[in-house]
Each structure stands twice: as C-alpha cells, then as structure tokens.
Amino acid sequence: MPAGSGGEVPSSADVAVIGAGFTGLSAARTLGKRGATVVVLESNTIGWGASSRNGGMVLTGLKLSPQTLASRYGLDMTRQMYAASLESIDFVEQIVREENIDCNFSRCGHLEVASKQSHFDSYMGAVEFIAREFDHRLEVIPRHKLKEEIGSSLYFGGMIDETSAGANPARYVRGLATAALRAGAAIYENAAVRQIEHTTRGTDQGFTVRTDRGSLFVRDVLVATSGYTTAVTQNLQKKIIPIGSFIITTERLSDSLARELSPRNRMIFDSKHYLHYYRLTPDNRMLFGGRAAFFPETKNTIGRSARILRRDMVEVFPQLRGTPIEYAWGGTLDFCFDTMPHAGVIDGIHFALGYAGHGVALATYLGAKMAERICGSREEIPYATIPFPGAPLGIYNGRPWFLPFAGVYYKALDWIS
Numbered sequence: 001m002p003a004g005s006g007g008e009v010p011s012s013a014d015v016a017v018i019g020a021g022f023t024g025l026s027a028a029r030t031l032g033k034r035g036a037t038v039v040v041l042e043s044n045t046i047g048w049g050a051s052s053r054n055g056g057m058v059l060t061g062l063k064l065s066p067q068t069l070a071s072r073y074g075l076d077m078t079r080q081m082y083a084a085s086l087e088s089i090d091f092v093e094q095i096v097r098e099e100n101i102d103c104n105f106s107r108c109g110h111l112e113v114a115s116k117q118s119h120f121d122s123y124m125g126a127v128e129f130i131a132r133e134f135d136h137r138l139e140v141i142p143r144h145k146l147k148e149e150i151g152s153s154l155y156f157g158g159m160i161d162e163t164s165a166g167a168n169p170a171r172y173v174r175g176l177a178t179a180a181l182r183a184g185a186a187i188y189e190n191a192a193v194r195q196i197e198h199t200t201r202g203t204d205q206g207f208t209v210r211t212d213r214g215s216l217f218v219r220d221v222l223v224a225t226s227g228y229t230t231a232v233t234q235n236l237q238k239k240i241i242p243i244g245s246f247i248i249t250t251e252r253l254s255d256s257l258a259r260e261l262s263p264r265n266r267m268i269f270d271s272k273h274y275l276h277y278y279r280l281t282p283d284n285r286m287l288f289g290g291r292a293a294f295f296p297e298t299k300n301t302i303g304r305s306a307r308i309l310r311r312d313m314v315e316v317f318p319q320l321r322g323t324p325i326e327y328a329w330g331g332t333l334d335f336c337f338d339t340m341p342h343a344g345v346i347d348g349i350h351f352a353l354g355y356a357g358h359g360v361a362l363a364t365y366l367g368a369k370m371a372e373r374i375c376g377s378r379e380e381i382p383y384a385t386i387p388f389p390g391a392p393l394g395i396y397n398g399r400p401w402f403l404p405f406a407g408v409y410y411k412a413l414d415w416i417s
C-alpha cells in the first residue's frame with residue numbers, strides 16, 4: 001500500500017471522508033479531480049477493511065434477484081438499479097485502465113450454480129426477465145453441459161453472465177489509493193474518527209471532525225465505513241448489520257488440476273442463502289469463501305470457519321481432499337435490513353454503504369457518485385431515492401445479538417426453499 005500522510009491532520013479541508021476502502025478512496029479520487037481539498041481518515045491502514053479481503057468478484061446485479069427488486073420497487077426503478085450495476089463494472093474497468101492499476105482485472109464472467117433442481121428451474125425465467133426488461137443477456141447451462149464450466153458434479157445446472165469480472169481486490173484498493181493521492185487527496189492512517197460535531201465558523205456551516213491525529217473543520221463529511229461503521233455515526237450503525245464472511249485458499253494447484261476445477265476461470269457462487277463463492281487466483285490457488293460463521297472475524301471465527309469451509313470445498317471438489325490450505329482470513333460485510341445498498345444524507349452527513357457482497361463494483365461507483373453530489377451534481381442515484389429502513393420495531397443498537405438466529409434461519413431456508 002502507498003504511504004499515508006505523516007503528522008497531524010490539517011486544521012481544515014473541504015471534505016472529510018471516513019474510511020479508506022473502495023467507497024472512500026473512489027470518492028476521494030473524484031473529489032480531488034473536481035478540485036476539492038479532501039482528507040481521508042482511516043482508523044487502521046489503507047484498505048484494511050473488507051476492500052482488501054474480499055473475493056474480488058466484480059459482479060452484475062444486486063444481492064436480491066431482479067424479480068424481487070421489481071416487485072418491491074417497480075420496473076422503472078429496477079431498470080435504473082440494474083443499469084447502474086452494469087455501469088459500475090464499466091466504471092471499475094475504466095479506473096483500472098486510466099490509473100494503470102495492476103490488479104489482474106479480467107472480464108471472465110460469473111457462473112451461478114444451482115444447488116437444487118428447483119433453483120435451476122427458476123433460471124430460465126430469470127434469464128428471460130433480464131433479457132426482456134434490461135436488454136441484458138445471460139446463458140443457462142443445463143446439468144449435462146456443466147462440466148465445461150466446473151469440475152464438480154454437485155450442481156443441477158448453471159447460469160452465466162459474461163459481463164462480470166474478476167480482480168485482485170488488495171491490488172485494486174492499493175491502486176485506488178494511489179489514484180486518490182495522485183488526484184490530490186491526503187490519506188491519514190491510524191486516524192480513527194471519534195466525534196463529528198455540527199459547527200459554524202464565521203459564515204461557514206460545517207463539521208468539526210475529531211480524530212486520533214487531531215481535529216479538522218470541513219464543509220462536508222462522507223461516511224464510507226460499511227461493515228465497520230461505529231457509534232460515531234450511530235444513526236447509520238443502527239441500520240447496518242455487520243456479517244462475517246470468510247475465505248480459505250489452497251496451496252498452488254497444478255495447471256491441469258486448476259483447469260479441471262474451473263476450465264473457464266469464472267467467478268463462481270451457488271444459489272443458496274448460506275452461499276459459497278469461489279474462484280481460482282492468478283497464482284492457481286482455489287479461493288473458497290462463505291458465511292461459515294455469521295459473527296465478524298476473530299481468531300476463533302476464522303479458525304472455525306476455515307475448518308467448515310475446507311469440508312464444504314471438498315464436498316464441491318473431492319479432487320481437493322488431500323490439498324493443503326495455506327491461508328484463511330475473514331472480513332465484515334455490510335448488510336442493511338432490506339439487503340440493499342443505500343446512499344444519501346443522514347444528520348447532514350453523506351454516506352454510501354450496504355453493498356451486501358456486491359461492493360467491489362458498487363462501492364467504487366457509489367463513492368464516486370456521492371463525491372459528485374458533494375460537488376454539486378444533481379444526477380439521480382437510484383440507491384439514494386429508495387427508503388432506508390432500520391431494524392424491525394427499532395430494537396437494535398448496532399450490536400447484532402440476533403446473528404446466531406439469522407444463521408439458523410438462513411440454514412433452515414436453504415432446507416426448505
């Protein structure tokens with residue numbers, strides 16, 4: 001990662017961005033290019049959060065199916081959201097090209113595999129719906145042709161979207177940080193924000209932002225803290241459920257075994273609620289992830305998840321039974337109560353979060369869109385116009401006591417649906 005700034009934060013700037021992941025760094029890049037003075041404040045180090053630890057799948061669509069979105073928000077809004085998801089992948093590709101980011105970005109497509117016959121039966125309807133309403137083509141792969149896509153006999157068929165891409169997320173976030181610095185942003189690491197206070201200075205309305213490296217006065221604040229949102233922005237924290245997601249990688253595989261497992265090198269995930277996602281890495285490891293424990297990453301949850309994921313990986317790919325696991329890690333995902341991304345303004349503070357496992361592309365995109373809005377753009381952002389619900393009955397203070405129940409609930413859903 002590039003080095004952040006030394007010393008105390010400056011006494012003032014136009015914008016403070018909280019969090020140095022995809023959202024914050026993409027916003028800082030855009031703000032810098034628009035001529036704003038911008039300071040990124042990060043509790044830990046650049047890219048420390050989910051942005052350096054994810055599966056690197058740059059995916060079309062959202063967590064919820066287009067049909068679910070259409071029944072909830074209507075067709076027009078769903079069209080805008082779907083178009084934004086496609087645009088966000090083009091945007092990542094454009095940044096990678098413009099900023100010359102070496103992150104193995106490749107339009108390899110994604111493959112969703114059906115864990116049940118009933119899931120596969122729904123694929124044709126989904127493909128027709130997406131072609132008709134969004135003019136976007138996906139392909140259904142019947143079970144007997146699936147071996148051309150994946151070296152596993154566990155699944156009932158698949159669905160391919162060639163538009164999706166893959167990247168090395170840590171290299172990408174490093175490149176975004178370098179791009180933000182090049183655009184003139186300053187990044188302060190180990191600068192946890194402790195308090196944000198509405199302040200008036202002369203005729204200027206703004207905020208005093210108190211950090212571990214001093215205080216600064218800014219006109220605008222953008223919160224880009226996703227699954228790591230704290231009580232500093234309590235009204236946002238109460239709307240976010242931090243959920244652990246975990247990844248293991250094998251040792252390097254031989255070329256022939258790697259090609260047998262994933263002949264077209266797709267980004268792969270299954271159709272369950274408690275899903276698995278997996279891919280080959282550029283250095284030929286199988287990277288296998290999932291929500292093995294719902295609680296965020298600790299030494300315990302990582303160790304337990306690694307054992308569960310290894311068992312699950314061997315169920316998908318018996319060929320990997322004797323293959324050692326070399327790395328295991330975890331990170332925290334940002335889910336909202338409606339499983340949707342959200343952007344907007346709360347208590348006078350801008351925010352973008354809630355990507356629910358689709359953050360590589362959407363966080364990059366929404367970070368930039370919110371930056372443009374801060375600079376005065378009135379362009380409509382679909383995820384900024386939908387209602388942003390909190391916890392049902394309001395009984396949530398940001399500590400997700402219900403996660404074990406949610407885990408059981410989704411496992412049960414996978415049994416019956």
Ligand SMILES: Cc1cc2nc3c(=O)[nH]c(=O)nc-3n(C[C@H](O)[C@H](O)[C@H](O)COP(=O)(O)OP(=O)(O)OC[C@H]3O[C@@H](n4cnc5c(N)ncnc54)[C@H](O)[C@@H]3O)c2cc1C
Nearest residue numbers: 019021022023043049050051054055057193331358359360
């Ligand atoms: C294991 C895993 C796998 C995933 N796989 C995929 C995938 O394949 N594809 C995909 O699209 N998405 C995936 N995701 C989701 C994706 O990584 C996230 O949605 C995305 O990285 C969110 O980026 P962000 O910048 O909003 O937040 P983050 O990258 O999480 O950054 C937030 C930052 O805010 C900082 N922060 C928090 N509070 C403060 C404070 N008070 N002061 C200063 N700094 C603060 C934190 O230290 C953190 O660095 C995955 C996530 C995980 C955990």
